[in-house]
Amino acid sequence: xxxxxxxRFEDLPAVVPVxxxxxxxxxxxxxxxxNVFEPRYLNMIEDTLGQGRMLAMVQPRxxxxxxxxxxxxxxxxxxxxRIVSFEEAPEGRLLITLLGLSRxxxxxxxxxxxxxxxxxxxxxxxENDLADPGAVTIDRDRLFSVLQPFATRRGLNFNWDLMRxxxxxxxxxxxxxxxxxxxxxxxxxxxxxxLQERADLLLALLEMGAIESGDNGRQRx
Numbered sequence: 752x753x754x755x756x757x758x759r760f761e762d763l764p765a766v767v768p769v770x771x772x773x774x775x776x777x778x779x780x781x782x783x784x785x786n787v788f789e790p791r792y793l794n795m796i797e798d799t800l801g802q803g804r805m806l807a808m809v810q811p812r813x814x815x816x817x818x819x820x821x822x823x824x825x826x827x828x829x830x831x832x833r834i835v836s837f838e839e840a841p842e843g844r845l846l847i848t849l850l851g852l853s854r855x856x857x858x859x860x861x862x863x864x865x866x867x868x869x870x871x872x873x874x875x876x877x878e879n880d881l882a883d884p885g886a887v888t889i890d891r892d893r894l895f896s897v898l899q900p901f902a903t904r905r906g907l908n909f910n911w912d913l914m915r916x917x918x919x920x921x922x923x924x925x926x927x928x929x930x931x932x933x934x935x936x937x938x939x940x941x942x943x944x945x946l947q948e949r950a951d952l953l954l955a956l957l958e959m960g961a962i963e964s965g966d967n968g969r970q971r972x
Contacts, residue, residue, distance in 0.1 A: 791866030853880035
């Protein structure tokens with residue numbers, strides 16, 4: 752059953768405004784807060800609020816090169832989101848929250864509108880993103896054994912008691928978005944075909960982070 756205000760698959764926009772941000776990940780079902788202050792992106796939010804409230808988060812490719820710095824090439828998979836809250840803030844900023852809806856493949860780039868970029872979107876490979884993604888299985892003891900040292904070394908503050916009560920599906924989505932993985936790792940998480948593959952990849956990345964930090968989830972003596 753569709754949630755209130757959620758669009759149907761056939762109603763997803765064919766041309767989408769994009770917000771290119773390196774290292775920022777939006778996943779279907781996830782909520783992403785954004786502090787918007789650049790004039791072109793303020794224009795984008797203002798236009799989007801009057802046109803269905805949908806825009807996409809996408810990462811610029813790391814190998815774009817200096818010549819494309821003004822408009823770097825984009826990764827081929829992005830995530831459409833819907834603005835579910837916004838607030839005017841001091842100094843001409845807008846505070847918004849995006850709810851992730853569906854991934855899509857970037858077909859081509861459209862002409863700029865009021866300074867912001869737009870792309871053609873192909874959702875055909877991700878039709879299940881708007882449906883119930885089903886259950887996910889993850890070894891929670893193993894997850895928290897590597898997550899705690901990972902968070903400590905990276906200065907992340909979690910309410911551990913609360914996190915242990917969160918169901919696995921939203922927990923995987925939230926951690927994948929919050930944890931400071933490398934941009935290519937974030938992209939791999941986004942492009943994981945199923946939620947289970949995403950959960951497995953998340954756990955593998957946390958374990959690799961623990962190994963790289965020299966503790967593998969435990970403090971060495």
